[in-house]
Amino acid sequence: MMIPLDMTRKLIGPQGSTIRDIQDRSGSQVDVARRNTAVDGMIEVTLSGPQECCEAAKELINSLVEESSHPAETVYMTIEESMCGLIIGARGSKIRSIQDNSGASIRIDKRNEARDGKVQVTITGSAQQCGDAKDEIELIIVEGGNKESKTRSFDAGEHVVEIYVPESKCGMIIGRGGSKIAEIQERTNTRVDVNSRERDENGMCLVTISGDAECCKEAQEIVQGIVNEEDRDRGDRVDRDLQIERGSMDIWVETSSLGRIIGKGGAKIREIERIHRVKIDVKKDIQDDTETKVILIGAKEDVLSTRDYIYDLVDEEV
Numbered sequence: 001m002m003i004p005l006d007m008t009r010k011l012i013g014p015q016g017s018t019i020r021d022i023q024d025r026s027g028s029q030v031d032v033a034r035r036n037t038a039v040d041g042m043i044e045v046t047l048s049g050p051q052e053c054c055e056a057a058k059e060l061i062n063s064l065v066e067e068s069s070h071p072a073e074t075v076y077m078t079i080e081e082s083m084c085g086l087i088i089g090a091r092g093s094k095i096r097s098i099q100d101n102s103g104a105s106i107r108i109d110k111r112n113e114a115r116d117g118k119v120q121v122t123i124t125g126s127a128q129q130c131g132d133a134k135d136e137i138e139l140i141i142v143e144g145g146n147k148e149s150k151t152r153s154f155d156a157g158e159h160v161v162e163i164y165v166p167e168s169k170c171g172m173i174i175g176r177g178g179s180k181i182a183e184i185q186e187r188t189n190t191r192v193d194v195n196s197r198e199r200d201e202n203g204m205c206l207v208t209i210s211g212d213a214e215c216c217k218e219a220q221e222i223v224q225g226i227v228n229e230e231d232r233d234r235g236d237r238v239d240r241d242l243q244i245e246r247g248s249m250d251i252w253v254e255t256s257s258l259g260r261i262i263g264k265g266g267a268k269i270r271e272i273e274r275i276h277r278v279k280i281d282v283k284k285d286i287q288d289d290t291e292t293k294v295i296l297i298g299a300k301e302d303v304l305s306t307r308d309y310i311y312d313l314v315d316e317e318v
Helices: 005-012 014-026 051-069 081-088 090-102 127-151 167-174 176-188 213-234 240-246 255-262 264-276 300-315
Strands: 002-004 029-032 042-048 073-080 105-108 118-125 159-165 191-199 205-211 248-254 279-288 291-297
Touching (some): 002 005, 005 042, 005 051, 014 029, 014 051, 042 051, 073 127, 081 105, 081 118, 081 127, 081 176, 090 105, 159 167, 167 248, 176 191, 255 279, 255 300, 264 300, 291 300
Antiparallel strands (some): 029 042, 073 118, 105 118, 191 205, 248 291, 279 291
């Protein structure tokens, strides 16, 4: 059968999820021809297996094509900034799951785009896809709110700890997609807020920990451990103020995605360094589970823009 060339990504789905689902549901093998074999904007899809299985796969693919032929709708939601980590999940696992389940595309504004503590979520797809994605997000928020009210019933008498950390450590404390800070909160039953815009006279960023006194102490030790461990890993004896002036920042990137940053023969990383005016140091010998440390060095604004660019570049794989 033939389908429009621009439907191939939709048919394959994120990380092959859609085509695998069609194969599982139909019992047929589905193979998409190479893009350079397309003729008049159409590309061949080969179905292999028993006739009834191939017919089932063909029907599923035709439904997918027909559904995508309708103009895409866009639905906007506004959520609390504190809920971003729950919706994104560890290393983006939850938002990928929502997209796979609903078929919709979801974009969550960056934290620095938040207004009055709220962030916009943009959902794109068919009316059904947008509705399914919105329902799933709202369920996560309700469940997250209920859990927080049960486990973190803070009041005016709650214990609050304030510590200041170098800006370059904020990303490590938050983690990719909020995974690290969510882990700390879950482990210690506290609320941890990284306030990168609130600083002391030395330019250090404020981290606020709220909850039971003992729990706050445990969370404080974990945060301080992250800061100290990174200093030991780097063997950095430079004064912290000088680090801030230099504008260094440590981020963590999925090891499997490093190729998108480095490029063939290092072409891509040189291009990023040239355009963003930064130095990028990929520490392949420093890894944590499935992620590798990457150090960005340059002017503060250049480092921040490079960080966002790299995260967006990696997220294109999602």
